Each structure stands twice: as structure tokens, then as C-alpha cells.
Amino acid sequence: MLFARKARETAPERTPPAVINELVEIAEYISHLRQEIAALRANEITRDRIPMAHEELGNVLAATAGATNQIMASAEAMLALPDDDYRENVEAKIYEIFEACAFQDITGQRISKVVEALRQLELRLARFANAVKARDESGIDPTESERRARAERLLLNGPQIGGPATSQDDIDALFA
Amino acid sequence: MALDLSMPILVVDDYQTMVRIIRNLLKQLGFEEVDDASDGTAALARLKSRKYGLVISDWNMEPMTGYELLRHVRADESLRTTPFIMVTAESKTENVIAAKKAGVNNYIVKPFNAATLKSKIEAVCGA
Numbered sequence: 001m002l003f004a005r006k007a008r009e010t011a012p013e014r015t016p017p018a019v020i021n022e023l024v025e026i027a028e029y030i031s032h033l034r035q036e037i038a039a040l041r042a043n044e045i046t047r048d049r050i051p052m053a054h055e056e057l058g059n060v061l062a063a064t065a066g067a068t069n070q071i072m073a074s075a076e077a078m079l080a081l082p083d084d085d086y087r088e089n090v091e092a093k094i095y096e097i098f099e100a101c102a103f104q105d106i107t108g109q110r111i112s113k114v115v116e117a118l119r120q121l122e123l124r125l126a127r128f129a130n131a132v133k134a135r136d137e138s139g140i141d142p143t144e145s146e147r148r149a150r151a152e153r154l155l156l157n158g159p160q161i162g163g164p165a166t167s168q169d170d171i172d173a174l175f176a
Numbered sequence: 177m178a179l180d181l182s183m184p185i186l187v188v189d190d191y192q193t194m195v196r197i198i199r200n201l202l203k204q205l206g207f208e209e210v211d212d213a214s215d216g217t218a219a220l221a222r223l224k225s226r227k228y229g230l231v232i233s234d235w236n237m238e239p240m241t242g243y244e245l246l247r248h249v250r251a252d253e254s255l256r257t258t259p260f261i262m263v264t265a266e267s268k269t270e271n272v273i274a275a276k277k278a279g280v281n282n283y284i285v286k287p288f289n290a291a292t293l294k295s296k297i298e299a300v301c302g303a
Contacts, residue, residue, distance in 0.1 A: 175282055
């Protein structure tokens with residue numbers, strides 16, 4: 001901005017005013033862009049928020065795996081219990097299952113933090129894209145394209161939101 | 177024909193919790209000879225080393241998916257008649273049809289219970 005103003009003041013007389021004005025506009029645009037990039041706080045995202053999201057999700061994975069293993073180990077132990085003192089032993093295992101279910105509270109809090117980090121990221125990127133009138137580049141990276149093609153061809157995408165796409169009964173009809 | 181409870185069964189899933197769930201359900205149904213593998217490649221090696229009466233496989237696995245494993249099994253002269261049940265969380269009709277065309281004997285949508293598993297094993301292995 002300062003540079004553009006100085007350029008206008010010190011420009012040789014032979015420089016056409018239209019060119020000067022265009023340079024000033026470019027300088028103003030660059031200045032605006034720098035403000036928007038600063039508002040993205042990209043360093044904060046890569047330094048704090050993304051690693052935090054990775055760590056939290058990793059912990060969620062470990063907590064759910066740990067809890068599931070504990071619940072299943074307790075259930076397996078119950079199945080193998082001898083008849084003597086059966087009720088007392090089953091109750092002890094049931095309390096272990098209750099304890100393992102505490103993971104839900106902890107993982108819920110961790111997931112909320114990740115959701116908030118993603119919301120912040122989305123807001124900042126949307127604001128930036130809007131400020132610079134960014135359009136998505138057409139086409140996709142060849143490696144990503146290959147990965148998508150393989151996934152499309154061979155891998156499924158996991159559970160559908162809202163239940164299975166085709167019910168077990170409909171699938172059974174296909175095999176009848 | 178009654179179910180042969182002594183037949184070895186191979187469970188293929190990259191998610192150890194699911195392997196454990198299926199193992200326990202099979203145990204509940206009376207099957208004791210259960211092996212497992214974590215993807216299609218490991219499963220193929222096991223299938224070459226032992227004769228299995230049934231394969232129960234997940235679809236989503238890397239590096240070899242359950243669908244690729246199924247195609248390998250059906251293309252292999254010594255394995256092609258091995259009964260194969262696909263167990264997956266996704267159930268788009270086109271995927272079910274693709275698996276059926278590739279030679280799958282039955283298809284179970286996760287989550288499922290012991291009764292569903294039993295009825296599919298009976299349908300595939302004869303009861």
C-alpha cells in the first residue's frame with residue numbers, strides 16, 4: 001500500500017496514469033491478500049490444531065479399542081466361569097464392563113475438540129476463499145485419482161449413514 | 177445334511193475386534209476350529225496350507241480386499257469350491273451383485289447376530 005502510494009508520487013511523468021492506477025490496485029489487492037492470509041493463521045493450524053486433532057483421534061481409537069477388549073475379555077471370562085459362586089463372579093465381571101463403558105464420556109469430549117478444530121478450519125478457509133474469490137482447480141492429482149479409482153473399484157466406503165443401503169432381507173432375496 | 181462342527185473355518189478381517197466377535201459367535205454355534213487372517217494375502221497363504229470348510233471374509237482390507245481374495249479363490253483350481261461368505265458394513269446392491277457374480281456364496285451385513293451367521297452358514301454348508 002505504502003509502496004504503491006510512493007510509486008504514484010514518484011512515478012516519472014511519462015508513465016500513463018492508467019498504468020499507475022492499475023499498479024496501485026494490484027498493490028492494494030496484494031495488501032488485502034496478505035491480511036487474509038494472516039487471518040488464516042495457517043501456522044497456528046499446522047502447529048496446534050491439526051496435530052491436536054491427530055492426537056485426539058488417535059486417543060479415541062486407543063480408548064475404544066481398550067474398552068472393547070476389556071468388555072470382550074469380561075464377557076469371555078463370564079462364559080468360562082465355573083458353577084461355584086457363579087452370581088458373585090458374574091457381578092464382578094459386570095462391574096468391569098461398567099468401568100470400561102466410561103470410555104464413551106472421554107471419547108465424546110475428545111471428538112468435540114476435533115469437531116471444533118475442523119469448524120475453525122472450515123470457517124477460515126471459507127473466509128479466505130471468499131476474499132480472494134478462489135475457484136477450485138479443475139482435475140485432480142494423478143495419485144489421488146488412482147487411489148480413488150481403486151477405492152471405487154475394490155474398496156467400499158464403510159457403513160452408510162442412517163443404516164445399510166440394502167437390507168439383509170433384500171440381500172437374502174438376491175441369494176434365494 | 178447336518179453342519180460339520182469340526183470343519184476348520186477361516187475368518188478374514190483386518191479389525192481384530194471383529195475377528196474376536198466372529199470367533200465367539202462361531203464358538204457359540206459349536207465351531208471350535210477357527211483360524212484368522214488380517215487381509216486377503218495372509219488368507220491366501222493360510223488357504224494354501226490347510227483345507228478349510230468355510231471362509232468368512234470382510235470386504236474392506238488392504239493390501240488385498242475381500243473381493244480380490246474371493247476372485248483369487250474362485251480362480252484357483254484347488255480352492256474354487258471352498259464356501260465363501262462376505263461380511264461387510266456396506267451393502268450397496270451393486271456391490272452385493274458384484275460379489276455374487278464373483279462367486280460369493282452368501283453376504284452378511286454388519287452388525288449381525290449369531291442367528292444370522294448360523295442361518296447363512298447353514299445355507300452355504302448345508303443343514
